[in-house]
Amino acid sequence: MPVDRGAATLLLYVAVLFVAGCEPRGESADLASSASGRVVTDADGNPIRVQPPARRVISLVPSATLTLGALGAEDRLVARTDFDTAAWVGSLPSVGGGLQPSIEAIVAARPDLVIHFGGPQDVQTPRRLEDLGIRHAAVRPDRIHDILDMVRFLGAVTGRDEAADSLALSIESELAAVRRSAAGRPDVQVAYVLGGDPPWVAGPGSYIHELIEMAGGTNAFSDLERRYAAVSPEEFHGRTIDLILLSRGTVFDARLAHGGRIVEVSPDLELPGPRVAASARELARILAHVP
Amino acid sequence: MRRVGLSLALVVLLACSMVASVRFGSVDLGTADVLSALTGVAPPWVRTIVVDLRLPRALLGALVGGGLAVAGATFQALLRNPLAEPYILGISGGASVGAVLMLATGIAGAGSWTLPLAAFLGALLAIVLVFGVATASGRGMDVRVLLLAGVVVAAFFSACIALILSVSEARTVQSAVLWIMGSLANAGWSNVIVAAVYTLPATVLLIGLARPLNLLAIGEETAQYLGTDVERVKRLALGVAALITAAGVAVAGVIGFVGLVVPHAIRLLVGSDHRALLPLSFLAGAAFLALADLVAKLVLAPTEIPIGVITAFVGVPLFLVLLRRSLAA
Numbered sequence: 001m002p003v004d005r006g007a008a009t010l011l012l013y014v015a016v017l018f019v020a021g022c023e024p025r026g027e028s029a030d031l032a033s034s035a036s037g038r039v040v041t042d043a044d045g046n047p048i049r050v051q052p053p054a055r056r057v058i059s060l061v062p063s064a065t066l067t068l069g070a071l072g073a074e075d076r077l078v079a080r081t082d083f084d085t086a087a088w089v090g091s092l093p094s095v096g097g098g099l100q101p102s103i104e105a106i107v108a109a110r111p112d113l114v115i116h117f118g119g120p121q122d123v124q125t126p127r128r129l130e131d132l133g134i135r136h137a138a139v140r141p142d143r144i145h146d147i148l149d150m151v152r153f154l155g156a157v158t159g160r161d162e163a164a165d166s167l168a169l170s171i172e173s174e175l176a177a178v179r180r181s182a183a184g185r186p187d188v189q190v191a192y193v194l195g196g197d198p199p200w201v202a203g204p205g206s207y208i209h210e211l212i213e214m215a216g217g218t219n220a221f222s223d224l225e226r227r228y229a230a231v232s233p234e235e236f237h238g239r240t241i242d243l244i245l246l247s248r249g250t251v252f253d254a255r256l257a258h259g260g261r262i263v264e265v266s267p268d269l270e271l272p273g274p275r276v277a278a279s280a281r282e283l284a285r286i287l288a289h290v291p
Numbered sequence: 292m293r294r295v296g297l298s299l300a301l302v303v304l305l306a307c308s309m310v311a312s313v314r315f316g317s318v319d320l321g322t323a324d325v326l327s328a329l330t331g332v333a334p335p336w337v338r339t340i341v342v343d344l345r346l347p348r349a350l351l352g353a354l355v356g357g358g359l360a361v362a363g364a365t366f367q368a369l370l371r372n373p374l375a376e377p378y379i380l381g382i383s384g385g386a387s388v389g390a391v392l393m394l395a396t397g398i399a400g401a402g403s404w405t406l407p408l409a410a411f412l413g414a415l416l417a418i419v420l421v422f423g424v425a426t427a428s429g430r431g432m433d434v435r436v437l438l439l440a441g442v443v444v445a446a447f448f449s450a451c452i453a454l455i456l457s458v459s460e461a462r463t464v465q466s467a468v469l470w471i472m473g474s475l476a477n478a479g480w481s482n483v484i485v486a487a488v489y490t491l492p493a494t495v496l497l498i499g500l501a502r503p504l505n506l507l508a509i510g511e512e513t514a515q516y517l518g519t520d521v522e523r524v525k526r527l528a529l530g531v532a533a534l535i536t537a538a539g540v541a542v543a544g545v546i547g548f549v550g551l552v553v554p555h556a557i558r559l560l561v562g563s564d565h566r567a568l569l570p571l572s573f574l575a576g577a578a579f580l581a582l583a584d585l586v587a588k589l590v591l592a593p594t595e596i597p598i599g600v601i602t603a604f605v606g607v608p609l610f611l612v613l614l615r616r617s618l619a620a
Contacts, residue, residue, distance in 0.1 A: 082594060093593075094593055094594075095593050096317075096592075096593040096594040096595065097594060099465055099466060099469075100466065100469055100476065101593070102317045102476075102588075102592070102593035102594070102595065103344060103476070104316050104317050104318050104340050104344050104345070104593070105317050105318055105592075105593040107318075107336050107339050107340050107344065108318035108336060108340060110336050119397065119460075120394065120395065120396065120397035120459075120460065120463050121460060121463055121466065122466050123394065123397060123466070124406075124466065124477055128477065128479070131479060132339055132343060226460070227460075228460070
């Protein structure tokens, strides 16, 4: 059949073209082998050279932006995203969203390091930065230990190791204090709703799940297979849920609560950054008042 | 005379839109900066913005827009259906499945070629499936079957996309949706080369088939009586138009309305002689998409609006005005 033969020829043609356009992604690997100084690994497993410390940073990840602020490195930031709302970043130029930002705006800010989301969340941005020869690193604060890793990583790449260590240690000790204070409390079944219809809830593998457990609760959705997932309204009927937590402004159908209390929490809880210990304390306070 | 005038106007419009696309972007550069970047004396970051980001983006917009318009005109002639557009054979669905699969699995991060290649292969899969069904009788290609198979295959692919997205992380879903809606934001020189290698020779080839396409638009039997090898022309033109679409969707996602509205607008202005319709559609589609992209990147800069929104917002009113005028005349 002529069409099929033509298609096969073209398939070959396109394969040749695309392979010709493929450039080896060698830069980060070269760094690891040739750099004389210390090298740290980012959340995607790529080696990042620590020296010289980054002086012009763009953080596409709001929690990383907050972390840089907490490390006293806010003067290193040269741009922000539309999702960074803190007053101290307000005067910086925006590069758009944190996912698929304006590459042109990034180039114009002349960064020497761009912090972006790791994993499959936005694979295009790091690839484009790589193509343009802009140094970049991934953070992925999924769990509490990832948040602590992020703190130390950002400290290392901005030359603020000491500040990072002390921040990480204080977060750890504050979390331990929350855990101690909540020990022995009666069990409370908690669901954390992120919004959406059907509602998205936090499952195991998320720092929110860890915070709930730490504050003396049990995540009612700890059997989910993913960190965050949309669950059928039926799931709310079939489970005992004493407490439904949602951030201010989240839309949720109260009929799904079935007598369980609905409590609003600070939107900070959805930012896995330096305020994570404060979020743990907030949860512990709320849970302490649930009979 | 009208054709010559329109050609000149479109060439000027295309040139202006390309210049504007290089001159304006989300970053405020002066004309002098842009000129110095083009002559190589600007600071590296200005050069990167102008030469590595804006220039390929302007060219990609023109190539994809022109290609989609020519493909649309060809599909409308061959399928003898005014609603035909480049994605009617399920090509966008196939490409989207390929792209979304790459995004959801994270493979798209492996290299700049993985996502376009997967999208292109998905589009080819759709084409092979649809053409395979339409030629199954062995008595030549039935365009009604082609249309029906295209719609069904597209529905199947959208189910696949829904399945992949429903088991993906929330943020991956966002990236995938942005890709599906179409954008020139990821334009680079490698994309431009791929788009040019497919679109330019294919457009020349389709313009070469203008006369048989004129006859086919009247009817297959008439064309046969007048000495056209109907089956050969149909397969060649459909295959080439499908490939232009596949290449376009691979590098820029699914951009609606260009392939539907532009050929109709040109037809209303100069009639349906494909010798004029195809080249003018290319010019108009190229200028239209380059301008639409300019709007998409400037209106909410640095955040970009999906380009499909602009093509619809600009294309639809323009088209309705033309339609009204042609009825009144």
